[in-house]
Amino acid sequence: MAHHTLVRELRNILGDEGVLWKPEELLLYEYDASVTRALPDVVVFPRTTEDVVQIARLAHRLGVPLVGRGAGTGLSGGALAPHGGIVVAFSRMNRILEIELENLRAVVQPGVVNLDLTRAVEAEGYYFAPDPSSQKACTLGGNVAENAGGPHTLLYGVTTNHVLGLEVVLADGSLVWVG
Numbered sequence: 001m002a003h004h005t006l007v008r009e010l011r012n013i014l015g016d017e018g019v020l021w022k023p024e025e026l027l028l029y030e031y032d033a034s035v036t037r038a039l040p041d042v043v044v045f046p047r048t049t050e051d052v053v054q055i056a057r058l059a060h061r062l063g064v065p066l067v068g069r070g071a072g073t074g075l076s077g078g079a080l081a082p083h084g085g086i087v088v089a090f091s092r093m094n095r096i097l098e099i100e101l102e103n104l105r106a107v108v109q110p111g112v113v114n115l116d117l118t119r120a121v122e123a124e125g126y127y128f129a130p131d132p133s134s135q136k137a138c139t140l141g142g143n144v145a146e147n148a149g150g151p152h153t154l155l156y157g158v159t160t161n162h163v164l165g166l167e168v169v170l171a172d173g174s175l176v177w178v179g
Contacts, residue, residue, distance in 0.1 A: 033074055073134035076146060114138050
């Protein structure tokens, strides 16, 4: 499928403001905090789970690689598209949906900044233990993808020890809950 057709279909899903495709727009997304570089073909900015479902279904149908991206602060290259394709940047899915302190539970979108969750609960004496050095910028979705740590995790465990469940969009666009 031609690049312009992929861009057109993605713009139909997300609107013009939700899709980057010009070479100069993509340069920021060719790297993360690792030493590796890989230029994606397109970067998209979903706002809802349904947007992600539609993007995944399109990528699956066309056989286009799909890579999720938090803030790009990871050191492993996990936010890069080594085979091109679509980078799904979750920065616009940045809401804390629910905080339930009595059950030590928060429901968040993947683009919530790590430190913002701590700030949302610190007045009640709580904090989110996984606190990587990039916690002012890194996102919870990226923390989950990379199993982020930090100083507090020596006592309280890394990200996997603090996640009770996930709503996940699979590569074919299926939506599942795990946990």
